[in-house]
Structure formats: C-alpha cells, structure tokens
Amino acid sequence: MSATMSSPVMSNPIFREPETLGGAVREIEFRDAIREAMSEEMRRDKRVFLLGEEVAQYDGAYKVSKGMLAEFGERRIIDTPISESGFAGMAIGAAMMGLRPICEFMSWSFSLVAADPILNNAPKMLYMSGGQWGCPIVFRGNDGAGGQLGSTHSWCVEGLFSNVPGVKIVIPSCPADAKGLMKTAIRDDDPVFFLESERMLGNKGHVPEGEYLIPFGHAAVRRKGTDCTLCSWGRPVNFCLEAAEILAKEGISCEVIDLRTIRPLDLPTVVASVRKTNCAVVVDQSWSFSSPGGELAALIHKHCFDDLDNFVHRVHSDDVPTPYSSKLEQEYLPNVRKICEAVRAATYRA
Amino acid sequence: MSISQTPTPVVNGQPRKLPSLPAPTLVKWLRDMHLIREFEVRCMQSYQEKKIGGFCHVYIGQEAVAVGCVAAMKHEDPIVTAYRDHGHALARGMTSRACMAEMYGKVGGCAKGKGGSMHMFDRPNNLYGGHGIVGAQTPLGAGLAFGTKYEDEVVNGGKNRRVTLAFLGDGAVNQGAFYEAMNLAGLFDLPVIFIVENNGYSMGTAIHRGTTMSHDLCIKGRAHGLKEATIDGMDVLAVYQDMHALAEWCRENSRPAIVDMKCYRYKGHSMSDPRKYRTREEEERHESNDPIGKYERALLDHGVVTDESIKEIMKACREEVRDAIQFSNESPEPPMSDLYTDVFVEPWGRFTGSSQPEFTGGASNVCTFRATDGKEGLV
Numbered sequence: 001m002s003a004t005m006s007s008p009v010m011s012n013p014i015f016r017e018p019e020t021l022g023g024a025v026r027e028i029e030f031r032d033a034i035r036e037a038m039s040e041e042m043r044r045d046k047r048v049f050l051l052g053e054e055v056a057q058y059d060g061a062y063k064v065s066k067g068m069l070a071e072f073g074e075r076r077i078i079d080t081p082i083s084e085s086g087f088a089g090m091a092i093g094a095a096m097m098g099l100r101p102i103c104e105f106m107s108w109s110f111s112l113v114a115a116d117p118i119l120n121n122a123p124k125m126l127y128m129s130g131g132q133w134g135c136p137i138v139f140r141g142n143d144g145a146g147g148q149l150g151s152t153h154s155w156c157v158e159g160l161f162s163n164v165p166g167v168k169i170v171i172p173s174c175p176a177d178a179k180g181l182m183k184t185a186i187r188d189d190d191p192v193f194f195l196e197s198e199r200m201l202g203n204k205g206h207v208p209e210g211e212y213l214i215p216f217g218h219a220a221v222r223r224k225g226t227d228c229t230l231c232s233w234g235r236p237v238n239f240c241l242e243a244a245e246i247l248a249k250e251g252i253s254c255e256v257i258d259l260r261t262i263r264p265l266d267l268p269t270v271v272a273s274v275r276k277t278n279c280a281v282v283v284d285q286s287w288s289f290s291s292p293g294g295e296l297a298a299l300i301h302k303h304c305f306d307d308l309d310n311f312v313h314r315v316h317s318d319d320v321p322t323p324y325s326s327k328l329e330q331e332y333l334p335n336v337r338k339i340c341e342a343v344r345a346a347t348y349r350a
Numbered sequence: 351m352s353i354s355q356t357p358t359p360v361v362n363g364q365p366r367k368l369p370s371l372p373a374p375t376l377v378k379w380l381r382d383m384h385l386i387r388e389f390e391v392r393c394m395q396s397y398q399e400k401k402i403g404g405f406c407h408v409y410i411g412q413e414a415v416a417v418g419c420v421a422a423m424k425h426e427d428p429i430v431t432a433y434r435d436h437g438h439a440l441a442r443g444m445t446s447r448a449c450m451a452e453m454y455g456k457v458g459g460c461a462k463g464k465g466g467s468m469h470m471f472d473r474p475n476n477l478y479g480g481h482g483i484v485g486a487q488t489p490l491g492a493g494l495a496f497g498t499k500y501e502d503e504v505v506n507g508g509k510n511r512r513v514t515l516a517f518l519g520d521g522a523v524n525q526g527a528f529y530e531a532m533n534l535a536g537l538f539d540l541p542v543i544f545i546v547e548n549n550g551y552s553m554g555t556a557i558h559r560g561t562t563m564s565h566d567l568c569i570k571g572r573a574h575g576l577k578e579a580t581i582d583g584m585d586v587l588a589v590y591q592d593m594h595a596l597a598e599w600c601r602e603n604s605r606p607a608i609v610d611m612k613c614y615r616y617k618g619h620s621m622s623d624p625r626k627y628r629t630r631e632e633e634e635r636h637e638s639n640d641p642i643g644k645y646e647r648a649l650l651d652h653g654v655v656t657d658e659s660i661k662e663i664m665k666a667c668r669e670e671v672r673d674a675i676q677f678s679n680e681s682p683e684p685p686m687s688d689l690y691t692d693v694f695v696e697p698w699g700r701f702t703g704s705s706q707p708e709f710t711g712g713a714s715n716v717c718t719f720r721a722t723d724g725k726e727g728l729v
Contacts, residue, residue: 046504046505047501047505049500049504075500075503075504076504078538080534081533081534081537083530083533083534085489085526085527085530086489086492086527086529086530086531086533086534087489087530087534088489089486089488089489089490089492089493089527089530089531090489090490090492090493090496090531090534091493092489092490092493093430093478093489093490093491093492093493093494093495093496093497094493094494094496094497094500095493095497096478096490096493096494096497097428097493097494097496097497097498097501098497098501099496099497099500099501116483116486116527117486117489117490117527120483120486121481121486121490125479126692126693126694126695127464127692127693128461128464128465128469128471128479129461129464129465129469129471129473129479129692130459130460130461130462130463130464130465130471130692131462131691131692132461132471132472132473133471133473133478133479134695136695165693166693166694168694189694189695190694190695
C-alpha cells in the first residue's frame with residue numbers, strides 16, 4: 001500500500017509494511033496494538049520502561065497498559081503521581097542516562113504543564129550538547145477531541161509542538177500502523193511524540209502476527225484515486241476514507257494519503273499524487289492558524305505550483321475553543337461533511 | 351554526621367583539621383578554586399571585549415561549593431546544574447580551553463559553540479549540562495538518579511552504586527518543577543542530592559523577598575522526606591566533609607537529600623547587573639570571608655603549601671586561562687554546515703536529520719543550507 005516501498009529505508013530488513021506479513025486475519029483493538037508493541041519491545045530490551053499516571057495498578061486509564069504490571073513488575077511499569085512536569089523531566093534525565101522511557105500522558109492536554117521539559121529539554125539536548133547527549137524517549141497519550149471532554153482536555157498538540165525542531169511526531173490512524181510505528185518510536189534514538197486518540201482506542205483492525213516496524217516519514221496511500229488528493233493523519237484519515245466513498249458516488253475519485261508521521265513528513269508521496277490529480281485537500285484536526293496542515297498546504301503549493309488546478313483547500317477544527325455540546329463538537333471537528341464540501345469546492349463541483 | 355552550621359574559624363588558635371587525603375589532592379582543590387576564579391575574571395574581561403555574547407553568569411565567591419562537592423563524589427556520579435555552570439564544569443574536569451571556547455562560540459568548545467555559557471555539557475566527565483531555565487534541571491537530576499539506579503538494579507541486577515548531584519540556585523526553590531522533582535525522588539527512593547547554592551539572591555531579589563521560611567531552605571525538602579544538611583559553602587573543607595558523608599549515606603540507602611549551601615555571589619547575577627539591590631558593605635563583609643584565602647591559610651598552617659607554592663599555583667592558573675583565551679581566539683568559527691547537524695541522532699526516513707527530499711535536489715522548503723556557486727548560504 002505504501003507508495004515508497006522501494007526506498008532505501010524500506011530495504012532495511014527491520015522495516016516492513018504490515019500487509020507484507022501475510023498470515024491469518026487477526027483483528028485487535030488500537031489499544032491492544034500499542035500494548036503489544038510496548039510489551040514486545042520491553043521483552044527485547046530491559047532499558048525500556050513505562051511510566052505515567054495510572055499505568056500500573058489501574059491497568060491504564062484507558063487500559064492501554066492492561067496486564068503489563070503483572071508481566072513486567074513495578075520496577076518497569078511505574079505509576080507516577082499527577083506531576084507531569086516532574087515525571088516528564090525525570091524520564092528525560094533517565095533517557096540521557098541511556099534508558100528508553102515510554103512516558104504516558106493520560107492526555108496530551110496534560111502535557112502543557114510539562115511544556116518546558118518536553119520542548120526545552122528533550123528536543124534540544126542533542127543540539128545544545130553538540131551531539132554528546134540525545135534523548136531516546138517516547139511520549140505518548142491521547143490527543144485531540146475525545147467525546148465531550150470540553151476545551152481544556154481536547155488539545156491537538158501537534159498544532160503547537162510540530163513547530164519545534166528536534167522532535168518526531170507520529171499520529172497513527174489504524175491499529176496495524178499504531179503497532180509498527182510504536183516499535184519504531186521505542187527504538188528511535190530521538191524524542192518521539194506519539195499521538196493517539198481516545199476515540200480510536202477501541203477501533204479494531206487487522207494486525208498481523210509477527211514482527212514488523214514501520215519507518216517514519218513513509219506515508220501510506222489508503223485509497224487510489226484520480227481527481228483529488230486527500231492528505232491527512234490520525235483519526236481524520238478515517239473521515240477522509242468515508243468522504244471518499246460518498247464522493248465516489250458523485251463521480252469524484254479521491255486518493256487518500258495517510259502521512260502517519262508529520263515530522264518527518266513524506267512529501268514525495270504527496271507531491272507524486274498531486275501531480276497526478278492536480279488537486280489537493282489537507283485535513284488536519286488542529287486549528288488552522290500556524291498548523292501542520294497549513295505547512296503541508298504551503299509545501300504542496302511550492303512543489304506543485306504548476307500542477308494545481310485550484311489552491312489547496314484545508315479542513316481543520318474551527319478556530320474556537322473546543323465546545324462541550326455534542327452537536328457543537330461534531331460541527332467543530334473536521335468531519336465527513338466538511339471534507340466532502342472542501343473536495344467539491346477544490347474540484348469545482350460545488 | 352556532623353553538619354557545619356556556621357563558618358568554621360580557626361578554633362582557639364589551632365589550625366583547621368584537614369581530611370586525611372594525600373597532599374596533592376588537597377593542593378588540587380586550591381588549584382581548582384584559583385583556576386575558577388581566574389577563569390571567571392577573564393570571562394568578565396572577554397565579555398566586556400564582546401568576545402563572549404548572550405548571558406554570562408560568573409561563579410566568583412562560590413568556588414568552594416563546586417570544588418568541595420565534586421571532590422566528595424566519585425567520577426561516575428552524574429552532575430547536572432543550572433546556568434551558572436562554568437565552575438562546575440572546570441571542577442569536574444572540563445578543560446579551560448573547551449569551556450572558554452564554548453563561550454566564544456567556537457568549534458573548540460565543549461558543545462562546538464552550540465550551547466554557550468549556560469549550557470556546558472561534558473560527557474567524559476559525566477556533567478549532564480548546565481541548563482538555562484530556572485529549576486528545569488531538578489527533574490532531570492531526579493531522572494539521572496532514576497537512570498543510574500535502574501541500570502544498577504534492574505538492568506544489571508545489582509545494588510545502586512551512584513549518586514547524582516543536582517545543583518540549583520536559591521531562586522529555583524520557588525519553581526514547581528523543583529517540588530515535583532523532590533516528591534518523585536522521595537517517592538522512588540532516588541539517590542540524588544539537591545544542592546541549593548543559596549547565595550541569597552535570585553537575580554536582584556533578596557531571598558526573604560521571594561521565598562517563605564528562607565532562613566532554612568532544608569524545610570523545602572522536609573515535606574518530601576529528604577535527608578537534610580546545611581553546609582557552609584564558603585569553606586571548601588566543610589563542603590567536602592559534609593558532602594562526602596551525605597553522599598555516602600545517599601549511596602548506601604538509595605535516598606535523596608537536600609542541602610542548604612550557604613554562600614555568596616561576589617559579582618552580579620549576570621554581566622549586566624549593577625547590584626543596586628545590596629550594599630557595598632554587605633559585599634565586603636562576605637568577601638572578607640573568602641573561601642580561597644581561608645583554605646590557603648589552613649593549608650599553610652599544616653605546611654601543605656608555602657607562600658611560594660601558592661604563587662606557583664596562581665601563576666599556573668593564569669597561564670592556563672591565558673592559553674584558553676588564545677585557544678578560543680584561534681579556534682575556528684563553526685562551519686555553516688554545523689547549523690544543521692545534531693538535530694537528530696537517527697536519520698531514518700528521508701526527511702530527518704541532514705537528509706532532504708530527493709526531488710528537491712537537497713533543498714527543502716525552509717531555511718535549508720546548500721552550496722551554490724561555490725558559496726555556502728541559506729536559501
């Protein structure tokens with residue numbers, strides 16, 4: 001499915017796309033996929049450990065780490081107090097010492113009180129030390145709107161954090177990717193922000209048996225099409241696929257690209273598609289102003305300037321704090337209707 | 351263990367008791383203190399000459415703290431500190447050349463000119479950085495201790511054998527991160543010592559104006575169950591002896607501690623500080639309790655040094671720092687290509703680290719370096 005299977009990175013045998021593994025269909029939840037990845041890596045490497053609020057005795061606030069305390073014990077599955085600035089900083093210190101922490105934020109919204117360690121320490125340590133110390137750490141947790149959580153608990157932090165050099169930002173859209181990307185994140189020597197969605201943790205999908213790691217910076221083409229390229233990452237990829245179904249019935253053929261990581265960003269896959277479709281719509285759950293979606297649109301404009309039949313249209317969350325009301329929240333998010341409207345406008349079918 | 355509550359004078363005219371260490375070790379402490387002071391004096395000159403840019407915080411007056419603390423530890427014990435970090439770096443063994451060249455922003459610096467005065471990193475000497483954000487290094491210190499303990503106990507299945515020193519200023523005791531770090535250290539039995547270098551001022555704010563219960567900063571650790579020590583930071587012998595006892599207790603028990611290290615910063619907070627918030631009389635009172643002079647007298651009393659050998663030490667320090675300045679002047683500016691290195695360790699994927707999309711011929715969308723018509727520049 002990936003458009004970039006022949007790249008030098010994919011020739012590294014540790015990297016495989018999940019669909020190349022074959023075997024029987026095995027449907028598991030998104031949360032199970034993340035747990036499998038963490039558990040496999042912890043079995044492989046004693047330096048990997050998990051810390052965060054309620055990850056151990058409670059089995060994880062969202063049951064992502066269910067059963068891990070029983071397998072790995074309290075020295076490696078560590079309940080922290082509600083103290084994000086402290087335990088994020090502590091995890092970074094441990095990473096400098098050569099450990100490989102997985103630091104769970106129950107919600108990325110809570111990472112804002114840990115902004116200093118995760119933005120000032122982790123991504124800059126390698127640079128400021130002139131290459132002496134990196135920071136091999138994974139920060140992970142729920143990102144974006146859950147279900148009526150209100151404004152303070154619904155942050156899409158990629159809108160803020162993707163601005164910072166030195167971090168890798170992974171936003172998977174399906175269980176199989178979540179597993180392969182998490183394994184890569186844990187083995188990566190740089191700080192990785194791994195953004196999950198509470199709304200997707202129960203989503204089921206085929207996750208093959210057997211080991212595979214998905215490289216960063218390699219988009220997946222989820223649906224082939226000829227009229228418009230839909231670019232997205234994380235939960236909205238699923239909305240794009242729904243929209244593409246609807247639009248197909250209207251005679252608009254959409255190619256859906258799942259970027260999977262926004263830092264690094266697989267621009268060639270996007271550019272190749274846009275050069276074919278001559279049309280692009282970017283769907284990004286973060287707010288529009290200074291967003292990764294805005295960045296991608298600018299890159300498409302730069303690299304596909306002569307290929308585009310229309311400017312790049314964008315679908316974001318509305319530029320307001322996240323509302324509580326279910327009706328308002330659904331309207332606020334980049335939903336299927338908004339995506340369909342954007343594609344129709346971009347293809348002059350509105 | 352005995353903790354010095356007050357400056358330790360010559361008791362009843364008797365010479366100070368020296369620790370039973372080889373004379374060269376005792377002389378090295380004096381040399382290190384002289385080196386730091388000479389280094390900082392020349393830093394101030396270089397700053398005025400605009401050879402050093404940005405912020406620059408000198409350590410003059412507090413030399414006994416870094417030297418005594420480092421002497422009390424093993425080389426494998428990690429150290430992390432704040433932005434007033436030249437003294438810790440030199441005491442830990444960073445060369446004057448690497449330290450000065452870093453401030454000059456030259457490739458010969460400890461971080462190739464990428465860190466600057468506030469960010470001294472020295473991997474061979476287990477110095478995990480000066481850190482510029484007040485208090486931010488304290489959770490890192492807890493993490494270093496977590497890391498050593500985890501490595502010793504979980505990875506290697508043995509007993510904890512290292513203790514981390516996390517230095518902070520008295521201004522940092524009001525940062526939330528510090529309290530979180532102390533709580534985690536207490537909770538997880540982390541072998542870390544938070545050393546509050548209490549020089550009485552957070553920038554220009556006298557400690558009682560910004561800190562409650564400022565007469566005893568150990569109180570700040572009591573709520574978290576930390577071992578406490580108040581130490582005379584103007585006396586290298588007291589610092590060494592008390593810190594050594596404390597560190598060995600932390601090592602043995604794998605528990606954290608807090609130190610109220612009473613000291614005084616002779617100069618301003620940074621180079622731009624006119625020190626209008628305190629009197630010259632106050633400064634003179636502390637300067638008359640100078641840690642270097644006091645230690646020299648103790649060594650002279652025991653015949654460990656002579657007036658002549660002290661002069662030799664000072665001359666050697668002057669020469670070392672002069673050499674460091676010459677080295678820093680001559681060390682090349684970083685090549686423009688260094689701007690783009692050390693962002694990522696692992697360039698997996700085509701877009702991380704130094705690599706760029708193939709089809710753009712090496713240039714990406716923003717601020718990318720490339721060679722055009724033989725010149726280097728930004729496009």
